[in-house]
Amino acid sequence: MQVEVTNRQIIKIAGPICLSLILPQINHLTNAAFLGHLGEFPIAVNGIAGIYTLVIYMISYGITNGMQVMFARRTGEQNIAGMGPIFSNGLVLSMGMSLLGILITETLAPAFFRASLHDPHIIEAASEFTRIRIWGLPFLMLMRLCTSLYIGTGNTKLLVIISLFQEVTNIVFDYGLIFGKLGLPALGLNGAAYASILAEIAGFAAAWVLLLIGKFNVKYELFARLRPTWSGCRSILVISAPLVVQYLFSIGSWLIFFIFIEHLGQRPLAISNMMRSIFGLFGIFTWAFGSTCNTMVSNLIGQGRENEVMTMVKKITKLSVLCSIAICLIISIFPTLWLRIYTTDVSLMTEALPSMYVCMVVMILASVTAVVFNGVTGTGDTRINLGIEIIAVIAYLTYCVVVIERMHSQLHWAWFAEFVYWTSMGSLAWLYLKSGRWKGKKLA
Numbered sequence: 001m002q003v004e005v006t007n008r009q010i011i012k013i014a015g016p017i018c019l020s021l022i023l024p025q026i027n028h029l030t031n032a033a034f035l036g037h038l039g040e041f042p043i044a045v046n047g048i049a050g051i052y053t054l055v056i057y058m059i060s061y062g063i064t065n066g067m068q069v070m071f072a073r074r075t076g077e078q079n080i081a082g083m084g085p086i087f088s089n090g091l092v093l094s095m096g097m098s099l100l101g102i103l104i105t106e107t108l109a110p111a112f113f114r115a116s117l118h119d120p121h122i123i124e125a126a127s128e129f130t131r132i133r134i135w136g137l138p139f140l141m142l143m144r145l146c147t148s149l150y151i152g153t154g155n156t157k158l159l160v161i162i163s164l165f166q167e168v169t170n171i172v173f174d175y176g177l178i179f180g181k182l183g184l185p186a187l188g189l190n191g192a193a194y195a196s197i198l199a200e201i202a203g204f205a206a207a208w209v210l211l212l213i214g215k216f217n218v219k220y221e222l223f224a225r226l227r228p229t230w231s232g233c234r235s236i237l238v239i240s241a242p243l244v245v246q247y248l249f250s251i252g253s254w255l256i257f258f259i260f261i262e263h264l265g266q267r268p269l270a271i272s273n274m275m276r277s278i279f280g281l282f283g284i285f286t287w288a289f290g291s292t293c294n295t296m297v298s299n300l301i302g303q304g305r306e307n308e309v310m311t312m313v314k315k316i317t318k319l320s321v322l323c324s325i326a327i328c329l330i331i332s333i334f335p336t337l338w339l340r341i342y343t344t345d346v347s348l349m350t351e352a353l354p355s356m357y358v359c360m361v362v363m364i365l366a367s368v369t370a371v372v373f374n375g376v377t378g379t380g381d382t383r384i385n386l387g388i389e390i391i392a393v394i395a396y397l398t399y400c401v402v403v404i405e406r407m408h409s410q411l412h413w414a415w416f417a418e419f420v421y422w423t424s425m426g427s428l429a430w431l432y433l434k435s436g437r438w439k440g441k442k443l444a
Helices: 007-036 040-077 080-116 120-152 157-179 189-213 230-264 266-282 284-302 306-333 335-339 346-378 382-406 417-435
Strands: none
Touching: 007 040, 007 157, 007 189, 007 266, 007 284, 007 306, 040 080, 040 120, 040 189, 040 230, 040 266, 040 284, 040 346, 080 120, 080 230, 120 157, 120 189, 120 284, 157 189, 230 266, 230 382, 266 284, 266 306, 266 335, 266 346, 284 306, 284 346, 306 335, 306 346, 306 417, 335 346, 346 382, 346 417, 382 417
């Protein structure tokens, strides 16, 4: 696949990615809705424990996102022989990082929650949830290894099939294991953790079966050089390691945000998890366009068409913003409709509305920043990504410490921290792309 700078090409790549992202977000929304029927406490715990798990899972996303850049670059260069070494070395790194994530969670997660949270019941429940949930990480990383290949080579339609298998499994077992239906034991909050593991196993199986059925292993010579080398692993880490650190900074700062929210009380934490679920679902267009920008930038550079990169970034940004504005208009017309998915408590919904309106503004801003920032990732200069992330996180955490932890402001003012984060990141990423300093960069 050699991309062209057209809206049709952008939508052709972004559409399937968007569909594949809808299913996980529907799952998260369903998960939160099921837990919401058990009361405020489970949905509050799911918020803090879910963010912790997401921090560890960013190891997977960073490694495989770096490989996605490399697969897209090799595709643009039409270098088929270069695919196999990326895949085999990525396989070793994926399993190594999975082991690291499991060890960290099993040994350190309970101590982390005890040191950072105030409510002893939330501490105990979050510790138990994360120590179950983390065992899905190896399957997720092996699935992501395949999906990075599919995105990098333009076979994004396969992501929909993988997500379908994954999310149907998750929703069925969520229902069964949370409430004790379908002949399964009622495990409550922990049932959601076990359901997620089973879903990741299903997604992993689907991704690898498609790899073999589609003969990607033959077409891209994936197993022709199934001998991992230090130089090959190093090449991936040069691109991926800054992304791993960047995502850990990004989601880690969000974890700190939720810890500060927990200090405000159980209800603000429950509301915040509702906001995370709703806007995670409606943010799928933003992330789909961002991932598309990553792939198309890398592909264009691989073709030697660097001068067309900025035109393409602007086209994707316009489409992303239009989708976000349309979604925010829909949410603003029926705001309580979405909140009723999680609760029938009128006072809880009333308290949530101001934060919802803030999140709408942030969503439009993020629709620009996510695309531009992924454009920087696509250039392969991931150390710049890390630098931008660090600056944005410093600004974000400074706001959180002052406004949430020191001033104990109302929840909607706490959510303005996201405005600070996305503005800082977007401005710096755009300045870097405009500078042209990324031109001529080669990937090993």
